[in-house]
Amino acid sequence: MNFNEIQELIKLVNKSNLTEFKLKDKDFEILIRTEKYHKGAQQNVVSGHQMMPSFQQPLSSPAAVNQPIQKADESSVTAAPEAPKGKNVVEIKSPIVGTFYRSSGADKPAFAKVGDQVKQGDVVCIIEAMKLFNEIESDISGTIVKVLVEDASPVEYDQVLFLVEQ
């Protein structure tokens, strides 16, 4: 598999209801675990051919390459080893569409860094839409374990911004 195909595969798995996907092809093997896996969601095992819709989505689709809304690390292969095992990790998701900023200004410190403790109601980031700067508050308390979006990048509704360990 080339990089584009792997990228497409990750997107496809993430959009499905699967918690875990394993593919073995001769010497090549890939294991993808999604956020749902870490939440311990009960999912039925489905056989590979049922997962895809009946049309063939070419895995090296050129359309995939220019996606500006990159869901960085959302369900990548690195998610499995980095997340703490056996702990309760919850997501903070974007409630709106806009541009994500980690601080209130270029020279200001980030609202929430990895390792920071946040309380319910603390501002964790700013999302700007149409010149309006919305302060996004955390609805949970815990420790930030991962920041999933780069500063000044576009985010969509329900996009995962932070992982918080409770």
Place this chain on the structure above:
Amino acid sequence: MFNKILIANRGEIALRIIRTCKEMGIKTVAIYSKADAESLHVRFADEAVCIGPPASSESYLNIPRIMAAVEITNSDAIHPGYGFLSENANFADICRQSGVKFIGPTSEMINKMGDKVTAKETMIKAGVPVIPGSEGLLKDVKQGIKIANQIGYPVILKATAGGGGKGMRIVTRDEEFENSWDSARKEAKASFANDGIYIEKYVEEPRHIEFQIIGDQHGNVIHLSERDCSIQRRHQKLVEESPSPFMTPELREKMGDAAVKAGKCINYEGVGTIEFLVDKYRNFFFMEMNTRIQVEHPVTEEVIDHDLIKEQIKVAAGHEVSGKNYYPSMHAMECRINAEDVFNGFRPSPGKITSFHSPKGHGVRVDTHVYAGYTVPPYYDSMIAKLICRAQTREECIKKMQRALDEFVIEGIKTTVPFHKALMKNEAFKSGDFNTGFMNTFNIDDCIE
């Protein structure tokens, strides 16, 4: 020409617009609610932005979220499709203020035609024949009964902000008036937040024949002939065809002229449809104007052989229309396939499509966003596919449609395919002799599984 178009819609029309944009070399942005994450328009757009939860009010009808998506993707134009915000003058205005081209008419044009009473007044000024009725909204029952007796029963009460058949009541005599008045106002208030009612003569057993027009930004308006949409259930169209089996060359000239006049008098920009009612004597009356691309636009595309979405985008970018009118060179029909159970009052049947095979072959076109494994969500309208056939004659078109319907396999949900199969075998339909009262005479038991 535009660099990037954001499609503010979903389902088959979003995919339809994406296809034409790709052919024109224009980049596409899909917006979607959480319920549509698996939808085809999301897959095939160059970029996709999730804008909200399933409810339309939080997604496809939510102007701030849509404008935020325009902003982060740097789109320079918005295509509103049909339904949703396509005839929302406020949205058209916001686009203009934000420097994004709304692919459609201006807010002034939408307002002029969106309010049924104002539209009628405008048509009277333009010299387009209209249905006799009240001049403006009705004040009260007393005035209503007076006008009803002037123009003659039967009459129909209609909501000025209405659409989709809501807020309408037929009244046949004075004694029924007050109840119908109350009930129409209640329904109008609930559906459109506007209980304004006007009254018209009820044209008995009329045919619904509409004309497609296109206007450019330079004052030119042309027409692309008619579509007959008389087969309706509760004012929802089921089947459309072009040319109308009731049309004559003389009538087409007269109606086409009237349609162009209607477009010109408001300086119309974009694609639009003038809907007429035609009585059995071939008198025609303006009913309303739809200031957007319509569901049944493929019927016209198939008989004049041009891409209407492409023409729509071209006039939005400032191109001029050709200056001549277009006439059907063959016969085409469209069956709207809805996720509805025809044997149980056409009730909606959302759910997972387990098996899907759409018909193909010469003269068969299917516009759809669904596929095997797709779950039809319960939050939006029930149309899942449009089956369009075209042939040299109406008779061959019907035979082709019969074949195509027999080949259409959709399992896991109920659809209106059985209804269309029965319709294509119905003698009145085959003869071409039908009007908007047709479904009252149609026997649901004729539906073929």
